Amino acid sequence: MTRSPGECRIVVCDELHADGIARFTELGYEPQVVVGAAPEVIHAALAEAHALVVRSATKVTAELLDRAPALEVVCRAGVGVDNVDVAAATERGVVVMNTPTGNTVTTAELALALLVSLARNVPAGDRRVRSGQWNKKGLMGTELSGKRLGVVGLGRIGRVAAERAQGLGMEVIAHDPYLEKTGKGSPLHGVALASLDELLQTCDFVTLHVPLTDETRGMISRERLFAMKPGARIINAARGGLIDEVALVEALDAGHLAGAALDVLAQEPPGADHPLVGRDDVIVTPHLGASSHEAQRAVALDSADQIGAWFADGVANNAVNAPAGSPQLLRQLAPWIDLVERMGSFLGQRAGEPIKKLEVTVHGKVAEAGGVEHLRLALLASLLRHQGFDASVNVVNAPTLAAGRGLQVLEGESEGSDGYTSLIRARASSRGGEESHFVAGTVFGGQPRFVRVEGVYVDLAPQGHLLVTRHRDRPGVLGALGTNLGAAGINVHRAQLGAIGAGHASAFLSIDRQPDDEVMARLEELEPIEEISYLFL
Ligand SMILES: NC(=O)c1ccc[n+]([C@@H]2O[C@H](COP(=O)([O-])OP(=O)(O)OC[C@H]3O[C@@H](n4cnc5c(N)ncnc54)[C@H](O)[C@@H]3O)[C@@H](O)[C@H]2O)c1
Numbered sequence: 221m222t223r224s225p226g227e228c229r230i231v232v233c234d235e236l237h238a239d240g241i242a243r244f245t246e247l248g249y250e251p252q253v254v255v256g257a258a259p260e261v262i263h264a265a266l267a268e269a270h271a272l273v274v275r276s277a278t279k280v281t282a283e284l285l286d287r288a289p290a291l292e293v294v295c296r297a298g299v300g301v302d303n304v305d306v307a308a309a310t311e312r313g314v315v316v317m318n319t320p321t322g323n324t325v326t327t328a329e330l331a332l333a334l335l336v337s338l339a340r341n342v343p344a345g346d347r348r349v350r351s352g353q354w355n356k357k358g359l360m361g362t363e364l365s366g367k368r369l370g371v372v373g374l375g376r377i378g379r380v381a382a383e384r385a386q387g388l389g390m391e392v393i394a395h396d397p398y399l400e401k402t403g404k405g406s407p408l409h410g411v412a413l414a415s416l417d418e419l420l421q422t423c424d425f426v427t428l429h430v431p432l433t434d435e436t437r438g439m440i441s442r443e444r445l446f447a448m449k450p451g452a453r454i455i456n457a458a459r460g461g462l463i464d465e466v467a468l469v470e471a472l473d474a475g476h477l478a479g480a481a482l483d484v485l486a487q488e489p490p491g492a493d494h495p496l497v498g499r500d501d502v503i504v505t506p507h508l509g510a511s512s513h514e515a516q517r518a519v520a521l522d523s524a525d526q527i528g529a530w531f532a533d534g535v536a537n538n539a540v541n542a543p544a545g546s547p548q549l550l551r552q553l554a555p556w557i558d559l560v561e562r563m564g565s566f567l568g569q570r571a572g573e574p575i576k577k578l579e580v581t582v583h584g585k586v587a588e589a590g591g592v593e594h595l596r597l598a599l600l601a602s603l604l605r606h607q608g609f610d611a612s613v614n615v616v617n618a619p620t621l622a623a624g625r626g627l628q629v630l631e632g633e634s635e636g637s638d639g640y641t642s643l644i645r646a647r648a649s650s651r652g653g654e655e656s657h658f659v660a661g662t663v664f665g666g667q668p669r670f671v672r673v674e675g676v677y678v679d680l681a682p683q684g685h686l687l688v689t690r691h692r693d694r695p696g697v698l699g700a701l702g703t704n705l706g707a708a709g710i711n712v713h714r715a716q717l718g719a720i721g722a723g724h725a726s727a728f729l730s731i732d733r734q735p736d737d738e739v740m741a742r743l744e745e746l747e748p749i750e751e752i753s754y755l756f757l
């Protein structure tokens with residue numbers, strides 16, 4: 221859905237580079253900046269916000285999200301989304317996006333700065349001079365050239381850090397299980413992939429570049445710290461929480477490790493008596509990784525452009541919880557999304573009880589264009605909206621809501637496109653499959669068409685009021701339905717029917733208004749009618 225900038229309230233919760241604010245203005249938006257504002261001002265802004273821009277200071281919790289009922293999108297001007305409760309946002313249908321590329325080089329450069337500073341005691345030397353001492357006793361460093369660096373997480377930042385370290389003459393190895401799973405090997409020349417244990421046991425320096433997730437929290441545990449090569453140094457410019465900080469103090473005190481450089485801590489800012497702050501063998505910087513003019517400008521511009529694209533075209537660039545797609549693809553998919561929403565509406569209304577299994581197949585040209593996932597999610601969201609959920613169900617929260625209800629979404633069996641250039645089939649079944657409904661549709665001249673419903677081939681414009689029957693296949697059924705509807709002043713625009721086997725048939729009547737309960741009861745009482753339902757598409 222396209223919105224004009226005047227309709228969209230954007231709230232900027234953390235410091236954002238001025239060029240990002242200017243870009244919003246260029247795009248026609250008037251963002252409200254609430255950095256440092258009183259809680260009541262922030263709460264009032266949240267109450268009307270459609271988009272939030274945050275860095276790491278604002279914690280986007282479930283409670284904050286509940287204060288923002290109109291919220292559609294949260295944009296993290298940076299990489300890590302660990303300050304956003306993504307599950308809570310997803311549940312509420314709120315898109316969460318980050319700006320993953322703007323601060324890559326800057327953060328890798330900080331990791332390198334920490335590496336060099338740690339190897340050569342630069343901060344300790346500076347402190348000594350500031351205190352009036354001009355001597356180098358105890359500040360003997362170590363050369364980087366020829367030493368082995370282990371990069372944990374060979375993603376965007378890890379790769380830049382690895383390449384720069386090779387330029388310093390270091391031998392670099394890396395650990396990244398997700399890269400290993402691709403089976404393609406290391407993307408960098410001269411950087412071999414290794415297990416985490418091998419990396420820790422053999423490297424002189426280790427630098428961390430993984431996101432903080434349930435899997436990585438505490439990954440550099442006490443056991444792993446003490447398994448590191450004696451005299452090694454560790455650098456963390458990724459996230460506090462990756463390293464067991466208590467165990468790090470012990471490993472340093474025991475002389476097992478020679479030093480650590482940390483841009484991030486588990487608790488930021490740290491308490492005054494944090495045991496890692498103030499040691500000569502530890503460098504701590506205040507989460508400076510992304511703090512360069514270039515990086516802050518880049519992530520701010522990306523935030524403005526991404527939010528603009530969301531409001532203008534519904535494109536969720538860099539979303540971590542929604543399918544992506546270019547504006548061109550979404551424009552191409554628009555009539556198909558309209559079709560699948562009507563298919564979902566049909567199936568949701570037809571089913572007498574909660575659907576437990578939804579099988580969707582997308583065939584032909586529309587599948588080749590991409591966006592199959594988008595179509596499947598749009599169908600599911602529409603089905604759920606017609607199965608007791610409210611209008612807030614969308615492609616973001618539909619999978620979570622479906623899973624919560626025990627509804628499985630599967631790819632149906634591939635049966636080809638039945639001679640159509642493109643065809644979408646969907647079957648919805650209740651528990652055990654005793655109730656199952658089927659619809660197949662396509663788009664003709666930009667308009668949605670159902671071409672097969674239940675077992676019957678039809679040519680049905682899925683719009684407006686519809687009656688669907690299952691009845692005994694005998695003469696006069698259509699006449700009896702038409703007579704009763706006519707007596708109630710209801711006009712039948714179009715009627716289609718067909719046999720569905722074993723002496724049964726189904727009829728589909730497009731009518732001009734909803735029959736009241738009395739009319740429906742009369743139709744149900746007609747002798748051949750086994751089941752009749754009214755649907756609005
Ligand atoms: N200090 C800062 O200011 C700052 C700035 C930017 C980013 N960061 C942090 O750096 C992290 C990395 O950023 P990026 O842009 O390189 O992200 P990225 O997604 O490009 O790379 C992360 C890499 O980690 C790998 N990975 C995931 N789990 C792993 C595991 N268990 N073991 C080893 N590797 C694993 C992934 O496969 C991926 O290749 C971010 O998530 C963010 O938390 C910090």
Ligand SMILES: O=C(O)CC[C@@H](O)C(=O)O
Pocket residue numbers: 275276297298299300301323507509510511
């Ligand atoms: O906004 C910042 O200064 C830090 C950003 C950084 O932690 C990130 O994950 O991108």
